[in-house]
Amino acid sequence: MLNADDLIAIDFHTHAEEPCCGPRDDGYDDFQAGMAKYFKNPAGASGMLPSVQQTAEYFRERRIGAVIFPVDAERETGFRRYSNEEVAQIAAENDDILIPFASIDPAKGKAGAREARRLVKEFGVKGFKFHPTMQGFYPNERWAYPLYEAIADEGAIMLFHTGQTGVGSGMRGGMGMRLKYSNPVHVDDVAVDFPDTPIVLAHPSFPWTEEGLMVAQHKPNVYIDMSGWSPKYFPKIFVQYANTILRKKMLFGSDWPAITPDRWLKDFEALDIREEVRPLILKDNARRLLKI
Template structure:
């Protein structure tokens, strides 16, 4: 990847297409609910992009993309998209894709071994956690065996925070509990793993202030601005992005739920200073990813 040739780096894109030909029971309904929330017709029709299609889309726009699946097998019953498969395709498109992986914390020491193998053998740069979908508090000590492996391998931990469209409007929220994704729980992780880079995904609504506080207080914590159109960002979130957190905010779309085209167009309307825009759109991510 030649970052000098990129106009931006999107820190939050999903490898949505599962590796098994027949989708698991309930998966289509889950994606239809997401599509309705984000007004994404492709998701409603089951036409989610493959990783190869994602690479082509981002290459056309000269935008680098951090891409990952989500492993929530225990709570959802959906078989995960193989981390190795996503990493392999990312390696074939390494001019544009940056591979992250996802391991359910319930997998414990087996998951920790997978962390080390994925980093060493597949070039994975970070790991995505989704406390709401995975059903765990980030500061639960049972997850620490994974964090220890991630920290020792020099990788990044990225945590979903707050409420976005996952499970929204579905019966019982599809069994997903929002309490797990309050970013204040990640404050403990940042204390206990001070040298592991941590990214809080999304504006953390309704706990936006907690997320901003953790990122401001802990040197190893960043925020990716994905999952919301920027025109809906709370004013305080924009103020922090423009000032004290300008070197810790990361552009992220939440592809394919939100496209970079939509996100970037709305980003131009929220009053981000000209000198701050390059930091958010590329330079902060470039520094964090060591590109």
């Protein structure tokens, strides 16, 4: 089992990228090549993205715990999702380092809610990743609430992508991705309606950074993971809040494999963060949130 005392950090945002059930779907290589160009990530461009097992080995070498999840965006992208069960099973085999989250498109309705309950009870899933832009919905749409209710009932965490995305960046029509869905202000309603459920806003929420900070400051159950950007590009106000009133709500996240923790942590060392705040961001806040 994971022993947080042995870790130097907990990465709250890592991806299980590959689809299940065989070879990649048509268009998936182009999608990953676009992501690789956006993040300057050679692994994606070469088509050699790491498996979940390889991810575990990489993080184990660095003594970094990793929250890992697939993204269920079948409806909007046409790409088959990576099986939640498979990701959770591999995480269980590497439970000294991997913390399983899952992903379910809210449009799956009651079937999705049943799946969420089963994943928590039978597979030990700790939280659920939502990507409003990839899944094509506003987080506060009421038809998504049956899934949220199941997650809340099971005591799991909700993690929402916010802000700009590398998905479809530079591709024709942005690969159909609509950025409007990922304004973090839409998560504010979810935080009101599920006040006892931990909610994490992924990324600095650009260009709605201040909206994200606003929601996290105002709602006790809302946190921010700092993934998806190299810390050297963080807006000044984002760093200011991380150093002060949100110091117990900021979480280290890389966005592996698009951004490696090696790169993120190197740039974080140069960031103007108070010494007493660094351990909160790197491990302590995540440990408290995950109850480990």
